[in-house]
Amino acid sequence: MNPFVFACMAPHGGEIIPELQGVYPERMSVTRESMKMLTTFMSKENPDCLIILTPHGTRIHGQFAITDSERMAGTVEENQASYAMERLVDRELARMINKCALEEGIPSATINFGTVAGPISCLPLDWGVIVPLRFMPDVPIVVINPARELSFDQHLEFGKALGKAVKQSQKRVGLIASCDWAHAHDEDGPYGFDPAAKAFDEQVVDLIKTNQLEKMAQFEEGFIEAAKPDGIWQTLILAGAIPAEERHVEFLSYEAPTYFGLICAAYYSKRK
Known part of the structure; x- marks a missing residue:
């Protein structure tokens, strides 16, 4: 079954945030409007907690990394402007996710910083989390980083463990797969141009x-390397967490208004 009240795929380009759009508000306007729609969908389901899958947070080599700090805080800077955010972490759910993953033999660990609890127990929020969360309800979060050293099958299996943990928690949980896609659409971009990006x-x-x-x-490894996406790993976790039939x-x-692709999609249970 689908254990999530709502799930979505959302991008994380900084200019999507209205406060950071600068002098070219039309550049990511299509995505910005889609994010407003995702806001409405998620808010309607009144989640207790949000799980965000990001490619840009604190990584552990060869393990899925799950936040277990008291809170998280960070800033995104773009177009001579900045946007700051702080969120509490649902530590109970984080530990339950880790437990379910380890029981299935999946390499996984929780991470913290500073002190066991209290105000110093704070991990950084990356732009892969801040951008989509700018549009979402202000509720506790769990941030998860995939591990690219692990196989795609292991990402699907981790997703299954994630879904199991959410079901056991009996909480109203929303899921966000924070994904940007091919990063080689523009020869002036940091990764140059490759025709594989469009394909x-x-x-x-x-x-x-x-x-x-x-x-x-x-997808073949060479095709992925040429296009340079950062969304496959989070998407496969989502796919494992919510079976196709659900x-x-x-x-x-x-x-793709700049050098990378942006996609917004909503996922509901088929029983709704």
Whole structure:
């Protein structure tokens, strides 16, 4: 079954945040409007907690990293402006996720900083978390970093353990897969241009629309390296957490206004 009250795929380009859009508000306007829709969908479900899957947070080599600090705080800077955020962590849920993963033999660990508890127990919030959370309800969070050293199958299995933990928690939990896609759309971008970027994003859009997320595990390594996405790993966790037969997808938008692709999609239980 689908244990989440709502799940979504959301991008994390800094300019999506209205306060950081600068003098070109139209540049990510399509995505910004889609994020407002995801806000409405998530808020309607009144979650107790949000789980965010990010490629940019604190990583542990060869293990899934799950936040277990008292709180998290961070800042995103873009266009001579900044946006700061602080959130409490649902430590009970974080530890339950880790326990379920370890019981399945999946390499996983919780992480903390400073002190066991209290105001100094604070991990950094990265832009992969702050950008989508800017549009979401202010509730406790659990942030999870995938481990690219592990196989795609292990990401699917971790997703299954994640879903099991959420079901056991009996909490109203929302899930956000924070994903940007191919990063080689523009020769002036930091990764240059590669024609694989357009082809890759087209295939990703098709797999999302046809509810075949698991097939992203079949992308060839060379194709991935040429296109340079950062969304596959989080997507496969989402796919493991919500079985295909329980997923109903509403594809909201795709755009690549700069050097990387942006996708917004909503996932509901098919029973709704």
